[in-house]
Amino acid sequence: MRQLTFIKPNTFELQDVPAPKLNADTDAIVRPLAVARCDLDLYIASGFAPYAGPFAFGHEAVAEVVDAGSKAGVKPGERVVVPFQLSCGRCATCRRGWTNTCEAFPFRAAYGLKPACGSEFGGALSDLMYVPFADHMLVRLPKGLHPVAVASAADNVPDGWRAVAAHLKARPGANVLVVGGLAQSVALYAAGAAACLGAGRVLYLDDDPVRRAAAARFGIVVEPLNLAERRETAKANRSTSLATGGPEQFEITVDGSGDPDALDYVISSTAPNGVCTSVAIYFAPATPFPLVKMYSKGITFITGRVEARGNLPAVLDACAAGHFHPEHVTSRVVPFSAAAEAMTDSGPKLVFTNDWVK
Ligand SMILES: [Zn+2]
Numbered sequence: 341m342r343q344l345t346f347i348k349p350n351t352f353e354l355q356d357v358p359a360p361k362l363n364a365d366t367d368a369i370v371r372p373l374a375v376a377r378c379d380l381d382l383y384i385a386s387g388f389a390p391y392a393g394p395f396a397f398g399h400e401a402v403a404e405v406v407d408a409g410s411k412a413g414v415k416p417g418e419r420v421v422v423p424f425q426l427s428c429g430r431c432a433t434c435r436r437g438w439t440n441t442c443e444a445f446p447f448r449a450a451y452g453l454k455p456a457c458g459s460e461f462g463g464a465l466s467d468l469m470y471v472p473f474a475d476h477m478l479v480r481l482p483k484g485l486h487p488v489a490v491a492s493a494a495d496n497v498p499d500g501w502r503a504v505a506a507h508l509k510a511r512p513g514a515n516v517l518v519v520g521g522l523a524q525s526v527a528l529y530a531a532g533a534a535a536c537l538g539a540g541r542v543l544y545l546d547d548d549p550v551r552r553a554a555a556a557r558f559g560i561v562v563e564p565l566n567l568a569e570r571r572e573t574a575k576a577n578r579s580t581s582l583a584t585g586g587p588e589q590f591e592i593t594v595d596g597s598g599d600p601d602a603l604d605y606v607i608s609s610t611a612p613n614g615v616c617t618s619v620a621i622y623f624a625p626a627t628p629f630p631l632v633k634m635y636s637k638g639i640t641f642i643t644g645r646v647e648a649r650g651n652l653p654a655v656l657d658a659c660a661a662g663h664f665h666p667e668h669v670t671s672r673v674v675p676f677s678a679a680a681e682a683m684t685d686s687g688p689k690l691v692f693t694n695d696w697v698k
C-alpha cells in the first residue's frame with residue numbers, strides 16, 4: 341500500500357509498504373477518508389520540531405472500516421474517528437480515564453509520530469491504518485457529519501475542547517481568554533468550544549490575521565494580541581490602582597502561544613482561583629514561569645498531552661447537534677496526492693482528502 345513517509349524537513353516520500361492485516365478479533369483495518377494536519381505536523385515538516393525521519397506521517401483521521409475482527413465492535417463500511425493515541429481501554433490506566441498513557445503500548449504511542457514513542461504504528465496519510473483494540477479505540481462518526489468537517493477530531497479538536505469544557509462545567513458562564521499562536525488550531529478550537537459551552541465573554545487574542553478571521557467565525561470577541569502594548573497598559577493600570585490593576589481578569593484562560601512572554605501575560609490575566617491551560621508545546625528544556633503571581637492568586641495551571649479518546653464522544657455530540665463547528669478553522673482542503681507539497685503551507689488547518697481511491 342501507499343504510505344506518505346517523512347524523510348527529513350521539507351522532504352516526504354510516497355513509499356510502498358506492506359498492507360496491515362487483522363491479528364486479533366478486536367482489530368480493525370480502516371481506510372482514511374479525511375486527514376487533518378496536526379499543529380505539530382507543520383513544525384515537524386518544517387524542521388522546527390526536531391523529529392528524525394523516516395516515519396509514516398499523519399495522525400488525525402476520519403476513516404472507513406474495511407475489515408474488522410468479530411469482536412472489533414465495528415463493521416466494514418462504517419465511518420469512524422481514529423484517536424491519534426494508541427490505547428487498549430482495558431488496563432488500569434485506561435480505566436482511570438488516562439488513555440494517553442495506556443500501559444499496553446510504549447509511552448506516547450501514537451500514529452504518525454514514531455520518534456515520540458520509538459515504535460512505528462503507521463500513519464494516516466496511507467491507504468490503510470491498523471487499529472488494535474478497535475472496540476475501544478474507534479468512535480463512530482455521527483450521521484450527518486462530513487469527514488472533512490471533523491477531520492481534526494482525532495487530536496487537535498478534543499485538545500482545544502479539554503482546555504475549557506470541564507472548567508466551564510465547574511464555573512458556568514465564566515469568561516474565557518484564549519491567546520493563539522504556535523498551537524494554531526488547538527487554540528482556535530478552544531475558543532470555539534468555549535463559545536458553544538456557554539462561556540460568558542470569550543476573548544481571542546492573536547497577531548495573525550488569518551487565525552483572527554477563523555476565530556471571528558465562532559461569534560466571539562477577537563483582537564490583535566499586541567503584547568508589548570497590552571503589558572504597558574497593564575503596568576500603567578497597576579500603578580494607579582493597586583487593588584484592581586493589571587490586565588482584564590478571566591476565570592478560565594488558555595495559552596496557545598508557545599511564547600514565554602505571552603504565557604506570562606495569560607497567567608497575569610487569570611483571575612484569582614482561576615485555571616490556566618497551556619495547549620502549546622514549549623520545546624526549550626526550561627521555560628520561565630511566574631510562580632509567585634500564581635501562588636498569590638491561587639491559580640491552577642494545566643499542561644500536557646490531550647486525552648483524545650475520552651473527550652471524543654462529547655466533541656462529536658456537540659458537532660452533530662450543530663453547536664460546535666470545527667470546520668470554521670479549516671484554511672485549505674488538499675487532496676492526498678498534493679499533501680507533501682502543501683504540508684508547510686501557512687494557515688491554521690489543512691485537511692487532506694483521499695483522492696487515491698476513486
Ligand atoms: Zn497531533
Ligand SMILES: [Zn+2]
Nearest residue numbers: 428431434442
Ligand atoms: Zn490501556
